[in-house]
Amino acid sequence: MTDLGTRMSAAEVLISLDRCSPTPLRLQLEQRLRDLIRAGVLTAGTLLPSSRVLAADLGVSRRLVVEVYEQLVAEGYLISTERCATRVGVVAATTGCATTQEPWTPRYDLRPGLPALAEFPRAAWLRAITHAVRQAPDAAFGNPDPRGSAVLRCAVADYLRRARAVVAHPDRIIICAGFTQALSLLTSTLATLSGRPTIALENPGAVGRDRTITAAGGDWTLCPVDEHGMQINRLPHHAHAAVVTPAHQFPLGVTLAPHRRTALLDWARDGRLVIEDDYDAEFRFDRQPLGAVQGLAPEHVAYVGTVSKTLSPALRLGWLVLPSALVDAVTQTKKACDVGSPTLDQLALAHLIDSGAYERHLRRIRKHYHCHRDALVSALGRHLPHAEITGIAAGIHLVVRSPGAPDPDRLVIAAAHNDLAIGSISRFLLGEAREHSDRIVLGYANIRPSAIDTAVRTLAALTRPE
Numbered sequence: 001m002t003d004l005g006t007r008m009s010a011a012e013v014l015i016s017l018d019r020c021s022p023t024p025l026r027l028q029l030e031q032r033l034r035d036l037i038r039a040g041v042l043t044a045g046t047l048l049p050s051s052r053v054l055a056a057d058l059g060v061s062r063r064l065v066v067e068v069y070e071q072l073v074a075e076g077y078l079i080s081t082e083r084c085a086t087r088v089g090v091v092a093a094t095t096g097c098a099t100t101q102e103p104w105t106p107r108y109d110l111r112p113g114l115p116a117l118a119e120f121p122r123a124a125w126l127r128a129i130t131h132a133v134r135q136a137p138d139a140a141f142g143n144p145d146p147r148g149s150a151v152l153r154c155a156v157a158d159y160l161r162r163a164r165a166v167v168a169h170p171d172r173i174i175i176c177a178g179f180t181q182a183l184s185l186l187t188s189t190l191a192t193l194s195g196r197p198t199i200a201l202e203n204p205g206a207v208g209r210d211r212t213i214t215a216a217g218g219d220w221t222l223c224p225v226d227e228h229g230m231q232i233n234r235l236p237h238h239a240h241a242a243v244v245t246p247a248h249q250f251p252l253g254v255t256l257a258p259h260r261r262t263a264l265l266d267w268a269r270d271g272r273l274v275i276e277d278d279y280d281a282e283f284r285f286d287r288q289p290l291g292a293v294q295g296l297a298p299e300h301v302a303y304v305g306t307v308s309k310t311l312s313p314a315l316r317l318g319w320l321v322l323p324s325a326l327v328d329a330v331t332q333t334k335k336a337c338d339v340g341s342p343t344l345d346q347l348a349l350a351h352l353i354d355s356g357a358y359e360r361h362l363r364r365i366r367k368h369y370h371c372h373r374d375a376l377v378s379a380l381g382r383h384l385p386h387a388e389i390t391g392i393a394a395g396i397h398l399v400v401r402s403p404g405a406p407d408p409d410r411l412v413i414a415a416a417h418n419d420l421a422i423g424s425i426s427r428f429l430l431g432e433a434r435e436h437s438d439r440i441v442l443g444y445a446n447i448r449p450s451a452i453d454t455a456v457r458t459l460a461a462l463t464r465p466e
Helices: 025-038 051-058 062-075 122-135 150-163 179-194 209-215 258-268 324-338 343-354 357-383 408-416 449-463
Strands: 173-176 198-203 219-226 241-244 273-277 301-306 318-321 388-390 397-401 440-443
Touching: 025 062, 025 408, 051 062, 062 408, 122 343, 122 357, 150 173, 150 301, 150 318, 150 343, 150 357, 173 179, 173 324, 179 209, 179 241, 179 273, 179 301, 179 318, 179 324, 198 209, 209 219, 241 258, 258 273, 343 357, 357 397, 357 449, 408 440, 408 449
Parallel strands: 198 219, 198 241, 241 273, 273 301
Antiparallel strands: 173 318, 301 318, 388 397, 397 440
């Protein structure tokens, strides 16, 4: 153990924070310190890092660390007196294996990115998986095809041609474990073919894309987003590919403007690749869903779709529709990565699509989300009448800017202490960019309509000046 007179760093006390977790960073840090003290890793009298040092080590604000220390002092885990360093208090250490911490389940869940978990079609999925087990040929229980089940690839191709105007042939489809694996496979393949690739990312955008690219042997660069989508004129010329969410940008909720779609494909035709993340495109409320960009230039676009929002992220099922020149190389990368995706789940999804149950579920859940969106917009109008609401035309989240409200990051923490989960745009920003950081993101899929008004009333109370 470190000498009591020496301050430690975050690394020395094994503190790490998960920025992909829905649990606010402040709550993560509080719980991590509690666990270390209870486990006896940090013994009574141990001198903790100063708030400035710990904040710098963890990449968080000093205020966040100060608030954590104050909370643990109030609970008796830490001791702090005026002009003295913070030390560990006298706490009885637990024995045996530490209990695994359960994910935080807020009473009011307005986190973006989550579908309606309670609406998963359990009965239809049970029928589909039962059908898959009973009807699968013996060969289906052998080693999987790294491209994915031919049955599912045919079903997906038919669905995408019909519903998303994608130029899809089963031989150009690879089944994968969602968008993250798709991005990893493409990055690894580009690295194999042409050296370390640079991939442009929308900013703001989904959490974790940068780490996925780096881990797969690539570099990333940023391209800002405004009310018309990715600013194509600011795409770096040295980039080999760009990840874009044209149908419904996450998290701003905007659609890529027609002239920018054209400019994006012109950029791609100069030997580059567009990676189209068709994020929650099935849920559009103001008009019919826009066709995928891939349909305009299938040899320059890798199209990625998943069931993470339409069914459940727990299924880990998605698909890549590739330019013909990349099919063999990505197939080899997939084989080297995990041999192939689980066959029985693929056969179940294929049956769900072929039987019509998948699209029946989509029609039902689209109405469900539309009602939730209307309830949230109505509640915001009642309790935050001066708020600016954007991104409501599609998807399962919207964006709110409330003049005079506290800093969104502090608002997220305050909301968590009131059992309310919300998102801040800053969580989705990379680099030094601060555009749009004065806004919060509210998901409306994973909350009961009857709880929406109470959740927004709680949020409104937290935004009022003290």
